[in-house]
Structures are given as structure tokens and as C-alpha cells.
Amino acid sequence: MLQSQLARRNISIADLFTAPVIQERREKRIPVVDTKEIFSRVDQQHTYMGYEECVEIFNDLAYIVIPFDKTTKQFQLLLSRLKLTLLNQSGNVKFYDLIDGLNRLGLENFSDLIKQKIQEGNYSRSPGELSAILFFLSQQHLMHGQQRDAELFAQVVKDLRFTDVKLLKIEHLHFLMKGLTLAMEPSFLQGLKNPEDMKKEVENFLPNVIDQISLELSRCNISDVIMMLESFFKFWNKSNFQNSKMKGVYLSCEAYLDQYLGLSKKDITGGQFAQLVEQIANAQFHMLYKFDQKLIHRMQYILVNDHSELYVFSIKDIIRIIKGFEAINDYFNRDKVINCLVNAALEITCFQDADYLELMEIFDEKGIMEQQPDLLVKLRFYFQDRFNYMERPTMINYLQFLLNHGMIFEDKDMMELIAAHLQKNYFSYELNELFKVYLITQHNFYRDNESIRLIEDATKIRIADQKQRQQVKVEGLRDLIEGLRLEHAHNKKLDQSLRTLVKETNLLNIDKKLFVQFICYAADFNIKIDQKLQQAIDVAFDAHLQDLTQQDLAHLILYTDDYQKYDLLGILDIEQFQNDFASLEKLALRGLVKLDKTLAMKAIQELDADSNLIEVVEKLLNERGAKYDKGLLTCNDQLKAAFLINDSILVDVIDHQFANSIQPDGKLSPRKRASVAKQLALQNGFKDYRLISLAEMDFAKDEQKYLIDVLFNQ
Structure with a gap:
């Protein structure tokens, strides 16, 4: 007979081919559909019901299928009777069902009274009761931040050393791990007089719990396994829990997943699937445990082939999945997995503005946006639909993303x-x-x-x-x-x-x-x-002088007339610019180097290859009957020019920056780069130097008029 990993580890499961399912409640009471029967019982018996009976009814209401009105007379009678009977309790008071009910119903009616009983020592020390109390106190501290809750938690934790972990069931472990994880938060530990003592108590107790988890897997469903993975990782991340101890958790969970992932895939939500991917990635990224390749590939196979029928993913889920699989970096077919996630993102219609932008940024970082242009189109329309509902910081982040992808320039609707x-x-x-x-x-x-x-x-x-x-x-x-x-x-x-x-x-x-x-x-x-x-x-010069790159120096030498004052030449290393023609061109304008004609002509050709500007300028010059030469290196090899017009005017072309400014009288005036080049041209006997900017042309309402102004009207 084929044995599973669980069987080999002496973990008994009645039917190896049926995924185990945990009972949602400790006792198999008949599920209640509505409140009619319960409230009838309250009406008749509320005057003489005891504490345990009140708690049982209260817990039943917490699991009611149809929501009910919490302001009804019968429910208020039950709460009053429960409070009265709880006040009269002493000794080993059981709180598990009460805390479970309060948690499910979202009530805090008895919080102070429960804390009072705990402070007096009137609480049961059974494993299940302790797990519920620890969860309750950690939740109270999370909501209210009171030091009293943290101190009571530390008091109850001491009882764990006497706990028989064999009595801990999976539902107890839910409460226990959530409570212990919250207790590792810095805000919680700050409220304790001796936080290290409390942490030590917990860390000494948990290894025994790990062994019990292996035994309790026989009663788990897959969502419980995912919860345990997340809880233990959060605890490890917030504490000094040993890596070797975490390995036991991962071994047990991997054995379960190996046996039941395929059978139980329909029993979890899209969010839980994403959570599972995230936790497997966390284990590998932090070098806690490396899950078997077959398991990871099986999860990817489920995602690619079954997700459309089984799961509905939120944007946050897709983020967790892609981050997880990319961190694991072990694919049976990466393209299929990525395409699946892209398609899921394209199908999403819910509004999660910040998360959606984060997902697009992840896709962009991975180079997926270039491969999937539909993502950018969807983002643009999504942004327009959601514009009036977005938070202002989120809106601005969207605008920056669209700007980075060149989606702003011609978008009149956006403006x-x-x-x-x-x-x-x-x-x-x-x-x-x-x-x-x-x-x-x-x-x-x-x-x-x-x-x-x-x-x-x-x-x-x-x-x-x-x-x-x-x-x-x-x-x-x-x-x-x-x-x-x-x-x-x-x-x-x-x-x-x-x-x-x-x-x-x-x-x-x-x-x-x-x-x-x-x-x-x-x-x-x-x-x-x-x-x-x-x-x-x-x-600022003094602050940055030693950190300036050679490209920074070339920039500053061109744009700062006082570059000698700051001794920029003393730290300039011209030999580093052999393959950097853009920087050499700046230095040449200041007379520090001479340009290579081959490189200069290559720069002109590369610019011409991206546009037909040279051809357009030639046409304008021919229409005006101007005499011109193309592609020159002049001024003692310090200045390149795309054109020399009528043997007196040098004209060059620049791409990504403005070359001129408009003066109040409407005429163009050269900016610094063009101004320095013009001075050099004049010193060498030329009548003028003019610079055509492709960036300026983009913004010109009439490109031909712009060219005519630069060529003939300056």
C-alpha cells in the first residue's frame, strides 16, 4: 500500500484519500438556522438560567445562519442574565465559548468583567481556555492599547508551562497562535515591565506545540494549515524563535499539502491560495525551509488551469501571488503563470486604487508592461473612471506612473x-x-x-x-x-x-x-x-564636491562659468569619457578636449535615424535658396554642427532638452548650452550659432514656424 508522508511520520489518518475537515465548533451541536427557537427558550427560562447555559445559548447565536437584530428584547435579556451569572462565578471560570461568541458577534459587553475575573485568578487553566484568554487579551490590547491587557497576558502566559499540549486541538491553536503573534508586536511589548521574561516563556512553550500540530493535522482542513503557516511565520518574524524549530512546522505542513492540496483546492478562497503562495515564499526567502519543487509546480498548475473556476482574486491577492512566485523563482512555465495573472488583472472590476497601481508597478518592474500593452490601456481608462473618487496622493501617484510611460503628453482629456x-x-x-x-x-x-x-x-x-x-x-x-x-x-x-x-x-x-x-x-x-x-x-558645492561623478562634472563645467573657482578641473578625469560623446561634447565647448570627427558624425546620424528632421531642414533651406553644408566639425574640433548655412551660421540639433527660451518680445533666446556654443562660434569667425531642440518642436503648435524662427528669424 502506498504510504503518504503523513503516514511515514506515524500520523494516523483514517482515510488517506479524503481530505480531513475540522469541526468548526468543539462540540457537535445541531446548527441553528434562525433565532426563533432560541429566543423562545430565553423568554421562558431567562430568570433561572445558569452561567453555562447562558454561554451555550450565546455561542449558538454567534453561529446563527441568518443575521438577527441585536437590539431585540430577548437578546438583551440574555445579555443581562449572562452578565449577572458571570459576576457570581468564581474558581475555574470557563471563557472559551464566551470569547468565541463575543469575537464572532463583534461585541465587547463583557470585556471588563472577563478581565476582572482573570485578574482575580478566577479562570480555568485548561489548554483550550488558556488559548482563548490569550487571544482575547491580545485583541483587547490591539484595539485599545491599554497596559493592563498586556500585563494580564503576561500573567496568563506563565500558566502555559503547566499545560498539557496533548490536549490542544486545532481550534485552540487558532486562538493561541493569533494571540502569541500579536503579543510579539513592539507596541505590545512596550506595555510590559519584563517583556523578555514573557518572550522566554512563549519561546520555551512553542516547541511542544509544534509536535502537537503534527498530530492535529488529522483534523485540519487546508485553510487551517495556511493559517498555521502564517501565524508561525509572523511569530518568528517578531521574536527570537529558532529557525530550526520553524522547520518542524514547515515539514508538517508540507506533508499535509503534498497529500491533500489537489483534493482540497476547492475548499479555499482565492485569498487563501494567495496567502499559501506568500508563506511558502517567505519560508524560502528567509532561508527557513525550501518546499519541494513538485508542490510548487502543482500550485502553479492549479493557478493556470483551475483558477477561473475555483477562485476569485482581488488585486491584493494577485500582488501576493506574483511576489511569492517571483521570490521562489521556480517555475514549470513562467510565461503561462504570468499570463494567467495578467488575465486575472485585466478581468478585475473592483475598485482598489492604491493596490491596482502597486500591481501595475510590479508588472512594470518585471518588464511585463512592455509585453502586455493592454495593461497600460486598462490602467489609463481605470484612472479616468476612478479619478473623481481617488485620494489625492493616490491620484498623483497614478499621474507619475502615466508620465513615466509617456501617457501624458497628448492626453487632452487628462489635462x-x-x-x-x-x-x-x-x-x-x-x-x-x-x-x-x-x-x-x-x-x-x-x-x-x-x-x-x-x-x-x-x-x-x-x-x-x-x-x-x-x-x-x-x-x-x-x-x-x-x-x-x-x-x-x-x-x-x-x-x-x-x-x-x-x-x-x-x-x-x-x-x-x-x-x-x-x-x-x-x-x-x-x-x-x-x-x-x-x-x-x-x-552645496563643498557638500557634494567629492561625490560628483565624471558626468556630473562635465555637466557643471558647461553650466557654471565659475567652474575654475570650485576646482572642478582638479578632479576631472577626461580618460573616462572615451565612450561618452555627450560628456565630451560639453567639455569641448569649454575648450578642454577636441572631438573625434567619426564620433561626431555618428551622433548626427543617430539623431537623424530617429526622425526626418535633417530632411525637413534641407527642404526649408532649399525653398529659401540658402547655401548649406551638412555634418561638420568646426572651431578647432570643439563644435559639431548638423548644418553650415551661407558659410556663416552654424546649426545643430539636440534631443531631450530645451535649447531656447521665449523673451517678452516673442523672440527666441539661447539657453546656456546654446549660448556657450554661440560664443565659441563667434570667436571663430562665424556669424551665429543656432540650436534646434526636438523637445521644443514637440511642444510647438506649428513645427514649421518653429524651424523657420530658429533658422532665419533669430
């Missing part, structure tokens, strides 16, 4: 939603949120000027408050600067707010990227640097 929300709620936005919405707005082609004015005014008001200034984060300031650099013209109002924040906070000293970003912005718009702002910049 209208943002504008409407901002107009109604701008007064409740914090500074970091205002800066994020400003950045999102600046990335949209259909920028709403009224929204920008609201942000300017709201920012000015909040900047005046020192407390709100101190709440600005590095990320918020970076959003503001990036948004300002996307402005066609210099935004004086937000620029003033930015300078105030730089001077009044130390954020520039904290984050190197923010520092480099601010220096580039200040140079692009040639902002006025007063003494206090200059002092803040000098301090």
Missing part, C-alpha cells in the same frame, strides 16, 4: 481632469503635491495656463509659512525645477518661490542630483544670484 480637480481643490494641496501637478501639467501639450496661475498663487501663500517650507522634500523641489525648465519662458513667480526654498532650506546640500539640476536651471535662465543664494550654492 482637463487635472485642471478641474485643481480649480476645486487647490487650497488643500501641499507644496510637494503642487510641484508634482505642475510638472505633470508642463509635460502635457495642452497646458492649462489657469492651472499654472493657481499653482503660482497657492505656492506663494504656502512658501510664506515656515512650517510648510520645512515640509518640502527633495523630490518636490526636483519636480519644481524640472517643470520650470519645461517652460517656454522664464516663470518669475515660481522662480522666486524656488529661490526662497533653496535659501531657507538645506535641501540643496542633501541631494546631489537636485544640486546639479538647480545649477543647470539657474544657468539656462540666467537668474539673479544674490549673496544669500550664492552662499547656499557655495555650501
Whole structure:
């Protein structure tokens, strides 16, 4: 006869081919459908019912199939009689059924009275009773945070040393493990005079419980096994419980799952399936135990082939499953498992905004979003449907995610939603949120000027408050600067707010990227640097000088006219830029290196390959009858140019940043990079230098007019 792992471990199960099912209650009383019979009995007998009879009826009501009105006369009579009889109890008072009933009905009517009896020592010390009392006290502390509950818990825990664990049944273990796990929380331990003594009592007791669990598996259903896995892991995570002891729990549960997973898969919910995956992953990730590969593959097979018929997954469940299987990293077919989870996510219609975004972020991190574009489409429509119901921080996180995936630029409907929300709620936005919405707005082609004015005014008001200034984060300031650099013209109002924040906070000293970003912005718009702002910049230079990368140095040397003052050349290592043409180009503009013609022409060709800009410019030049040459390296090999027009004007192309700003008179003015290049061109006898920005073209309402302005009207 084929023996199971349970049988080999001397665990007796009557029928190896039938999954065991635990009785929901300790005593097999007949289940009650409604309250009619019970309330009739209360009416007739309430005046002379004893404590045990009251508790029995109360517990029956907790398992009632049809919900009932707790304000009815009969129920209130029962509660009154139960309270009276409990007051008169002494000695070994049994609380298990009472606590079970209170827990199921969500009542606290007798909580203080139960605690009083426990404090007096009037409680039964049987294993089942102790497990219920410990659960009750830990729950009370969780809800109310009273030190008294923690001290009573520590008092009762001492009784565990005299407990015969062989009398613990699986339903007792439910209560016991939940109670002990809650007792390991820092907030619970802080309420104890001697927390280490209590932890030691528990840790000495649990090894015996593990042996009893193995024996009790014969009465478990699969949901009990999942509960035990989670409870023991939480306890281990919060305590000093030995890893070797945890192995016994996992061995017993693995033996059960090996025998009954296939038979019992229909007896659990989608949430419990996700919980099981999570706990198996926890065991492996924390090197507590590695479950058998066949079991893991069987779970994946159930997910792929049976989940649509057996389970309904919430978004949180899908998150737990994908995190779990990715942590285990042992697939029979990863593509099938991932596709199954993607399909489950696409079918979900419930509203769990933050969880849904977290799931999409996980998919994105795993590279799944690129393979499954339908996910991004669903996210976009989900966001629009839920926009008016989302919490503001969640809404902003969605916007950032869509921005990261290029879903903001041409979305006119999105801009209208943002504008409407901002107009109604701008007064409740914090500074970091205002800066994020400003950045999102600046990335949209259909920028709403009224929204920008609201942000300017709201920012000015909040900047005046020192407390709100101190709440600005590095990320918020970076959003503001990036948004300002996307402005066609210099935004004086937000620029003033930015300078105030730089001077009044130390954020520039904290984050190197923010520092480099601010220096580039200040140079692009040639902002006025007063003494206090200059002092803040000098301090930031000192703070970051030793941490600057070579790319940072190349950036700062181009955008800082005083680069020699800060001795940036002293820590520059030009040899590191051999394969970094973008950095070499910046250094060449300052005369520090010469460019290689082959690399320069390759850079122009790569840019041309991504667009037909060179062809369009040629057409415009031909229409104007202009003489031109293409692809040059000029100015003593310091400056590359895509075109030389009429032997006097150099024109180049840049991709991901703005090259020009619009002046009050409507004319284009070069930003720092173009300005430095123009000075170099003029010094070498050229009439002018002009820079075409693909980013600026994207935002131009008339691309041809933009090109004509750059080529002929500057």
C-alpha cells in the first residue's frame, strides 16, 4: 500500500484519500438556522438560567445562519442574565465559548468583567481556555492599547508551562497562535515591565506545540494549515524563535499539502491560495525551509488551469501571488503563470486604487508592461473612471506612473481632469503635491495656463509659512525645477518661490542630483544670484564636491562659468569619457578636449535615424535658396554642427532638452548650452550659432514656424 508522508511520520489518518475537515465548533451541536427557537427558550427560562447555559445559548447565536437584530428584547435579556451569572462565578471560570461568541458577534459587553475575573485568578487553566484568554487579551490590547491587557497576558502566559499540549486541538491553536503573534508586536511589548521574561516563556512553550500540530493535522482542513503557516511565520518574524524549530512546522505542513492540496483546492478562497503562495515564499526567502519543487509546480498548475473556476482574486491577492512566485523563482512555465495573472488583472472590476497601481508597478518592474500593452490601456481608462473618487496622493501617484510611460503628453482629456480637480481643490494641496501637478501639467501639450496661475498663487501663500517650507522634500523641489525648465519662458513667480526654498532650506546640500539640476536651471535662465543664494550654492558645492561623478562634472563645467573657482578641473578625469560623446561634447565647448570627427558624425546620424528632421531642414533651406553644408566639425574640433548655412551660421540639433527660451518680445533666446556654443562660434569667425531642440518642436503648435524662427528669424 502506498504510504503518504503523513503516514511515514506515524500520523494516523483514517482515510488517506479524503481530505480531513475540522469541526468548526468543539462540540457537535445541531446548527441553528434562525433565532426563533432560541429566543423562545430565553423568554421562558431567562430568570433561572445558569452561567453555562447562558454561554451555550450565546455561542449558538454567534453561529446563527441568518443575521438577527441585536437590539431585540430577548437578546438583551440574555445579555443581562449572562452578565449577572458571570459576576457570581468564581474558581475555574470557563471563557472559551464566551470569547468565541463575543469575537464572532463583534461585541465587547463583557470585556471588563472577563478581565476582572482573570485578574482575580478566577479562570480555568485548561489548554483550550488558556488559548482563548490569550487571544482575547491580545485583541483587547490591539484595539485599545491599554497596559493592563498586556500585563494580564503576561500573567496568563506563565500558566502555559503547566499545560498539557496533548490536549490542544486545532481550534485552540487558532486562538493561541493569533494571540502569541500579536503579543510579539513592539507596541505590545512596550506595555510590559519584563517583556523578555514573557518572550522566554512563549519561546520555551512553542516547541511542544509544534509536535502537537503534527498530530492535529488529522483534523485540519487546508485553510487551517495556511493559517498555521502564517501565524508561525509572523511569530518568528517578531521574536527570537529558532529557525530550526520553524522547520518542524514547515515539514508538517508540507506533508499535509503534498497529500491533500489537489483534493482540497476547492475548499479555499482565492485569498487563501494567495496567502499559501506568500508563506511558502517567505519560508524560502528567509532561508527557513525550501518546499519541494513538485508542490510548487502543482500550485502553479492549479493557478493556470483551475483558477477561473475555483477562485476569485482581488488585486491584493494577485500582488501576493506574483511576489511569492517571483521570490521562489521556480517555475514549470513562467510565461503561462504570468499570463494567467495578467488575465486575472485585466478581468478585475473592483475598485482598489492604491493596490491596482502597486500591481501595475510590479508588472512594470518585471518588464511585463512592455509585453502586455493592454495593461497600460486598462490602467489609463481605470484612472479616468476612478479619478473623481481617488485620494489625492493616490491620484498623483497614478499621474507619475502615466508620465513615466509617456501617457501624458497628448492626453487632452487628462489635462482637463487635472485642471478641474485643481480649480476645486487647490487650497488643500501641499507644496510637494503642487510641484508634482505642475510638472505633470508642463509635460502635457495642452497646458492649462489657469492651472499654472493657481499653482503660482497657492505656492506663494504656502512658501510664506515656515512650517510648510520645512515640509518640502527633495523630490518636490526636483519636480519644481524640472517643470520650470519645461517652460517656454522664464516663470518669475515660481522662480522666486524656488529661490526662497533653496535659501531657507538645506535641501540643496542633501541631494546631489537636485544640486546639479538647480545649477543647470539657474544657468539656462540666467537668474539673479544674490549673496544669500550664492552662499547656499557655495555650501552645496563643498557638500557634494567629492561625490560628483565624471558626468556630473562635465555637466557643471558647461553650466557654471565659475567652474575654475570650485576646482572642478582638479578632479576631472577626461580618460573616462572615451565612450561618452555627450560628456565630451560639453567639455569641448569649454575648450578642454577636441572631438573625434567619426564620433561626431555618428551622433548626427543617430539623431537623424530617429526622425526626418535633417530632411525637413534641407527642404526649408532649399525653398529659401540658402547655401548649406551638412555634418561638420568646426572651431578647432570643439563644435559639431548638423548644418553650415551661407558659410556663416552654424546649426545643430539636440534631443531631450530645451535649447531656447521665449523673451517678452516673442523672440527666441539661447539657453546656456546654446549660448556657450554661440560664443565659441563667434570667436571663430562665424556669424551665429543656432540650436534646434526636438523637445521644443514637440511642444510647438506649428513645427514649421518653429524651424523657420530658429533658422532665419533669430
